Amino acid sequence: MELLEILECSPPLAREPLSAEQAAGVARVFKALGDPVRLRILSIVASRAGGEVCVCDITDAFELSQPTISHHLKVLKDVGLLTSERRASWVYYRLVPETLGELSALLTVPATV
Amino acid sequence: MELLEILECSPPLAREPLSAEQAAGVARVFKALGDPVRLRILSIVASRAGGEVCVCDITDAFELSQPTISHHLKVLKDVGLLTSERRASWVYYRLVPETLGELSALLTVPATV
DNA sequence: AGCGCTTATAGACCTATGTCAATATAGACA
DNA sequence: TGTCTATATTGACATAGGTCTATAAGCGCT
Numbered sequence A, B: 001m002e003l004l005e006i007l008e009c010s011p012p013l014a015r016e017p018l019s020a021e022q023a024a025g026v027a028r029v030f031k032a033l034g035d036p037v038r039l040r041i042l043s044i045v046a047s048r049a050g051g052e053v054c055v056c057d058i059t060d061a062f063e064l065s066q067p068t069i070s071h072h073l074k075v076l077k078d079v080g081l082l083t084s085e086r087r088a089s090w091v092y093y094r095l096v097p098e099t100l101g102e103l104s105a106l107l108t109v110p111a112t113v
Numbered sequence C: 001a002g003c004g005c006t007t008a009t010a011g012a013c014c015t016a017t018g019t020c021a022a023t024a025t026a027g028a029c030a
Numbered sequence D: 001t002g003t004c005t006a007t008a009t010t011g012a013c014a015t016a017g018g019t020c021t022a023t024a025a026g027c028g029c030t
Helices: A003-008 A020-033 A036-047 A055-060 A066-078 A097-107 B003-008 B020-033 B036-047 B055-060 B066-078 B097-107
Strands: A052-054 A082-087 A090-095 B052-054 B082-087 B090-095
Touching: A003 A020, A003 A097, A020 A036, A020 A066, A020 A097, A020 B020, A020 B036, A036 A052, A036 A055, A036 A066, A036 A090, A036 B020, A052 A055, A055 A066, A055 A090, A066 A082, A066 A090, A097 B097, B003 B020, B003 B097, B020 B036, B020 B066, B020 B097, B036 B052, B036 B055, B036 B066, B036 B090, B052 B055, B055 B066, B055 B090, B066 B082, B066 B090
Parallel strands: none
Antiparallel strands: A052 A090, A082 A090, B052 B090, B082 B090
């Protein structure tokens, strides 16, 4: 089952308990967010005007080896937070806003009136 | 620095890149959410009418040892997602809605108009 | 084909983490 | 004080995960 589908049919945490299956899927995505380097990568891609970022630009933003950055990009892509497209020698990554939006909704807490 | 403060002064991912310090703090909280058992615990507490749940009720909801549940509760408490209060022999856990709300805001993606 | 640049994969290493059994701590009540 | 229940802590173990070096794979260019 696609991870985005699991997110879509998981209720907000504050509404009802997650099933074990829902929790397993959602946890995979949060685990991907649970690393400082991946968070920074994601924020770089998400905030970039135009929407896409070349891998080389991301690599330049960190003092980490190129394979390490590639590894983190793969993790973010595997959980559906990013997509990638190759054009010539370069690979460009884009945010998948739906996934981020579903996560945000999941954490939404009812207004304390 | 308190984790909640870091969350409060971290911009939404889609607005601007996180600093290394912000990312480190935020990652700690997402890492806590990156485990299926902790997600289920959190959803049990967050969705509970009345707001508080006794540890014994949480332990009963899983096929895990009592120390394991206690460990997960500590992780959630350490990152500011839960608080606890002892009354007589029992310990009750409550959601910290501010922390969850800050996380949700962090992941908010601008409406695609 | 061969070279150079960009990105991905494989494998090794070390640390972090989820789980458990055993034990300690805290409180209620004889 | 002693005992029972509820919860937390400790220490051990196995697995997961972040990082690196070395190497492979894709693509453009001559």
